[in-house]
Amino acid sequence: MRRVTVFGATGSIGRNTLDLIARAPQEYEVVALTGGRNVAQLAKDAKALRAKVAVTAEESLLPELRARLAGSGVEAAAGRSALLEAADRDADWVMSAIVGAAGLEPGLRALSRGATLALANKESMVCAGRLMLRTARQGGGRLLPVDSEHSAVFQALIGEDMAAVERVIITASGGAFRDWPLEKLASATPAQAATHPNWDMGQRITIDSASMFNKALELIETKEFFGLDPARIETVVHPESMIHALVGFNDGALMAHVGPPDMRHAIGFALHYPERRALPVERLDLVKLGSLSFRPACEDRWPALRLAREVMSAGGLSGAQFNAAKEVALDAFIDGRIRFTRMAEVVDEVLTRLSSNAGHIDDEFDLDMVVKADHLARVTAGEIIAGRT
Ligand code: NAD
Ligand code: MG
Numbered sequence: 001m002r003r004v005t006v007f008g009a010t011g012s013i014g015r016n017t018l019d020l021i022a023r024a025p026q027e028y029e030v031v032a033l034t035g036g037r038n039v040a041q042l043a044k045d046a047k048a049l050r051a052k053v054a055v056t057a058e059e060s061l062l063p064e065l066r067a068r069l070a071g072s073g074v075e076a077a078a079g080r081s082a083l084l085e086a087a088d089r090d091a092d093w094v095m096s097a098i099v100g101a102a103g104l105e106p107g108l109r110a111l112s113r114g115a116t117l118a119l120a121n122k123e124s125m126v127c128a129g130r131l132m133l134r135t136a137r138q139g140g141g142r143l144l145p146v147d148s149e150h151s152a153v154f155q156a157l158i159g160e161d162m163a164a165v166e167r168v169i170i171t172a173s174g175g176a177f178r179d180w181p182l183e184k185l186a187s188a189t190p191a192q193a194a195t196h197p198n199w200d201m202g203q204r205i206t207i208d209s210a211s212m213f214n215k216a217l218e219l220i221e222t223k224e225f226f227g228l229d230p231a232r233i234e235t236v237v238h239p240e241s242m243i244h245a246l247v248g249f250n251d252g253a254l255m256a257h258v259g260p261p262d263m264r265h266a267i268g269f270a271l272h273y274p275e276r277r278a279l280p281v282e283r284l285d286l287v288k289l290g291s292l293s294f295r296p297a298c299e300d301r302w303p304a305l306r307l308a309r310e311v312m313s314a315g316g317l318s319g320a321q322f323n324a325a326k327e328v329a330l331d332a333f334i335d336g337r338i339r340f341t342r343m344a345e346v347v348d349e350v351l352t353r354l355s356s357n358a359g360h361i362d363d364e365f366d367l368d369m370v371v372k373a374d375h376l377a378r379v380t381a382g383e384i385i386a387g388r389t
Contacts, residue, residue: 008097010035043068111141129224151266152244152257175209212302316359324377325350
């Protein structure tokens, strides 16, 4: 029996993870499931999978969660400290699928006690890639990528020598607005941005796909995860989302990872690693597919890509600032306080103002420094949005 814990179990990645676990319940002992406000779903899944504990991040929802779990034998807990305690429990495999910087600390806690961390939460690598890797090394834990592009790169690199890698190409669908005229982008609404041509994902990552902030986060994640020189990391728009990433080697070969847009592939790969097991994903019919297309990822349309380059070259705590500013700008866009195109301007301005606080690329930093950088960037973004400075 494998002992597993799923952070963000009620979200899009979390539910896909539970889908795979529920197909072979005899193989897993579910230690903890965590969620946010959706305690009905959380309680239902915790009961069905006989989890030891269900944790909601919302303190005020503890009575409701308790009531829903009454008599089931599943323990109920709530709040940030309960979330961290869940990470300390003895699961061997932990899915990190909380959205945003809130996912960083639970992941670090699991890594520090030697767990395998399946990392969907890309923000962890963007904010604190070096700290994640160091914590895994010191605690004896292992990090496995779940973001589809990074799982693709990881798989293409199996058995290869990193010294032979010339470049990594991360594909991007282009999101909801890839075919919109540039001048229309400023008037895009949150509802329009929250639709995705190929993937079914949480609201925040879907809007980040439309702005390409998602791809920007992924470029930084690629640098941190694989220790690549940013000059070797490229991105290309690939509207069909069938090729998730390609690795280019020094003999000119490109190894592509091809598959339908279904996160259960990357999740399942991380769940069964190092084995490859049958997964319930569609088998591609290439003839039916006909052709695959590619376009340049243009920085005029998607300024987030340029900002990602700046963050990759600055290093240090600039990733934490970038992500925090993006989260605040995204909240403001969702609430209708700023326009779609203002998000990148806000993040750009935060990075410019705080560049002297970002530290140097070679600096080692701890969680406390990341939390402070995140906080300062949130305050600064809030001031810029409110027009107070
Ligand atoms: P989602 O919004 O569907 O789910 C997020 C989960 O986190 C929910 O369970 C929610 O209750 C919980 N949560 C939210 N805020 C929280 C907080 N402050 N504290 C504790 N729990 C909180 O998001 P998602 O689409 O499943 O994405 C999860 C993560 O995986 C993100 O980092 C995203 O970038 C990454 N990711 C998602 C996909 C995808 O296909 N959805 C693909 C690649 C990477
Ligand atoms: Mg991705």
